[in-house]
Amino acid sequence: MKTSQLINEFLQTKNIAVAGVSRNPQGGVGNFIYKKFKQSGYNVFQINPNAGTIEGDICYCDLKSIPQKIDSVFIATNPEQSLAVVTQCIENGVSKIWFHRAFGNGSYSKEAEDFCRQNNIIPITYGCPVMHLQPVDFGHKCIKFFMKLSGKI
Template identity: 45%
Template sequence: MADIKKAAESFLGLHTIAVVGVSSKGDTAANIIYKKLREQGYKVFAVNPNAKKAEGDACYPSLQSIPDQVDGVVIGTAPDVTPIIVSECASLGIKNIWIHRSFGVGSFHPEALKIAAENNLSLIPGGCPMMFSEPVDPGHKCMRWFLKVTGKQARPVGFHP
């Protein structure tokens, strides 16, 4: 099992990333992650079945509806949706998943770990890509430090750097 830093580097080395849970209102963690990845030059796709546009871009109702091959998925939804998204990733052959979670439950659902293991997926079950995507803002640096010193960092599954 890789540590979170190595798993994050591997995930952030991908080129095409879908962010599930981006809102047309712009008020979610998924929106912030989506904007940061887009600003950094990633090819990103917003996914939300209840929105046609988000952050000025087209919003897709599902991962399956995205017209390009996706290398990775960030999940920023309600926790009960997460196992469905992880299963969809498995069926589409998307092997790299990051479940957003900071101090609360976030998008994490324990069933996601089981689905990832059964399908040989690489999964980061917590934290935030913004904690590792340079330049890291002060708030996310503090969050990364706090999670590390308290031993509450995500334990990646299936990453082999």
């Protein structure tokens, strides 16, 4: 299946969890993506095992703590934590998984990708939803252009 099709399927879901939202007031990738999903009308849930709330929204310690059925998970953790998140996805029946990855590894882990594939899940291993959620800022338009040129998305 082409990455563009996987991305379209991911973005057609409504209940999305973002793993790796930061407690840091300056936030991080996970916080930015969480806000973008929220602004775009998704039912989005934050996951951070060390936070009760972030910026006034409930933050769940893990996937199974979320009271609604989650359709998709966006991983914005350190790569070392990605396998644990993928394991939670599999345990909770989530088959749409996206690793944040633009330059460098981002949240991508080869071990986590392999575990997805061993469990019949084809994850999205490049890119960022912000490249697709309208309105797309200039920086993300450029990243998307170069990722398309390189065949990554």
